[in-house]
């Protein structure tokens with residue numbers, strides 16, 4: 001069984017988001033980069049499914065050359081191959097991205113790698129458009145389940161669970177299928193130092209992305225960091241000496257005692 | 258025409274769907290057009306009585322012999338066909354798992370653009386939408402332009418008020434029978450397995466005691482559990498604590514975890530990263546216990562105690578126990 005996990009490189013913002021002067025992107029000059037926790041889980045799931053059923057696990061991203069960092073994270077986790085759909089760094093919208101990924105899946109199939117399972121995060125960490133996985137599935141004519149937190153594959157059928165209030169909805173779909181996952185579906189492994197070193201040397205596949213948005217327009221105008229109430233907290237005290245003040249707050253102000 | 262997809266439980270509309278109806282109605286008013294609703298399920302028609310209060314003029318009850326229970330692609334396909342039938346310029350959905358899934362499928366069928374988790378939508382002079390939407394779980398806003406013969410928007414959860422219309426309507430109920438192929442019906446809920454409900458769900462707790470990397474290990478959560486018990490609340494955690502393997506992912510508060518809205522969130526040994534804060538910003542109040550007076554959470558909290566949680570929490574537990 002061949003499994004493809006699709007991920008997106010995003011800045012690893014800390015306690016405050018700072019924008020560039022033109023308000024077009026996050027000022028990442030002092031930041032590292034990462035991917036969504038959902039996508040780390042997608043990679044882990046791809047690897048686990050291949051460990052259980054054989055085949056090969058691939059990682060793919062659409063992004064600038066620097067996004068090879070996220071692909072190498074996947075390789076270090078023991079994915080077998082990685083593909084970069086290399087952009088010039090400009091942000092791609094959800095529909096063009098989906099089109100480019102669907103085209104890449106077709107191209108990889110023409111080159112001999114047919115994927116039985118395509119995994120995505122349910123939404124990306126940054127833009128969170130909630131649609132790329134579904135649109136890829138529809139372009140390829142494959143069934144799609146989203147927001148999945150448990151997945152088993154048995155005899156060519158994916159048994160996928162989604163959390164709902166009070167329990168779990170279970171879907172059964174025939175492969176090939178598309179599944180978008182949420183953090184919690186598994187515990188992504190830590191790559192060993194050795195695996196990271198090896199991943200650095202591994203060859204990556206570079207492809208030119210070909211994707212069109214289609215009818216209508218959805219385009220970013222600018223970003224805005226919303227006002228937050230950063231009036232410092234009232235300091236109740238230092239260490240255990242503050243306990244009487246905490247009790248007072250719980251009793252009189254919040255009334256939970 | 259503005260078409261709103263309304264989720265319901267046995268004929269009672271879901272709260273987020275009612276919030277989305279407020280957005281849908283404001284768009285209908287701005288565009289001088291009518292508001293229609295798309296509903297699924299056996300009790301769908303019963304919804305009509307409820308939806309009149311929100312200014313819905315037509316309730317389209319989607320029925321099909323093979324439509325039993327939730328089937329994302331079939332629902333999306335049906336909404337798309339209905340939007341075409343009604344020549345609806347916009348489909349509005351609630352910002353829920355199903356809302357997003359149905360809209361994404363409808364958008365794929367219609368080859369139409371979709372903006373998820375909107376918090377404000379204005380209709381420009383040229384009819385294009387100038388909207389604001391959540392990025393990064395709500396810690397960043399995107400201003401965007403959305404335009405098209407058909408377009409889809411979702412209303413971010415709890416960003417729009419549930420508001421009755423100035424004038425109540427008496428909606429007509431129309432049965433809509435989509436034409437569905439086998440392929441639209443291949444994904445459907447096969448069964449629902451009930452979970453083991455233990456304690457109070459994080460999203461509903463009045464008190465949440467959160468523990469982060471500062472807790473230092475799995476065993477020290479006992480002190481936090483005890484505090485939560487004393488206050489009738491439940492324990493949450495940061496992603497750092499979950500990555501360490503100290504707590505299950507179900508406990509995670511934040512962008513990729515639970516969103517909480519307690520009366521008080523007591524954040525112990527948590528630094529206050531934006532991805533954590535978007536999960537707890539619905540809290541009435543926040544008390545931070547942290548050794549670092551410069552920690553970002555202290556800026557964002559109402560009250561702070563600067564100190565070691567391992568000293569503060571046990572003593573607090575003792576003090577509360579002594580009171581009662």
Ligand SMILES: Cc1cc2nc3c(=O)[nH]c(=O)nc-3n(C[C@H](O)[C@H](O)[C@H](O)COP(=O)(O)OP(=O)(O)OC[C@H]3O[C@@H](n4cnc5c(N)ncnc54)[C@H](O)[C@@H]3O)c2cc1C
Nearest residue numbers: 125469470471495496497511512513526527528532548566
């Ligand atoms: C896309 C994305 C999504 C994410 N989603 C989430 C999410 O859903 N939820 C989430 O929580 N994080 C999320 N994160 C991770 C987030 O960015 C932070 O890394 C994480 O929240 C940090 O957890 P922490 O505050 O426990 O750890 P740290 O940042 O390491 O902070 C530990 C704090 O404990 C204090 N401390 C240490 N010892 C003590 C002591 N003895 N007593 C009191 N205080 C002490 C320290 O001063 C410090 O402030 C996400 C990240 C990304 C990139």
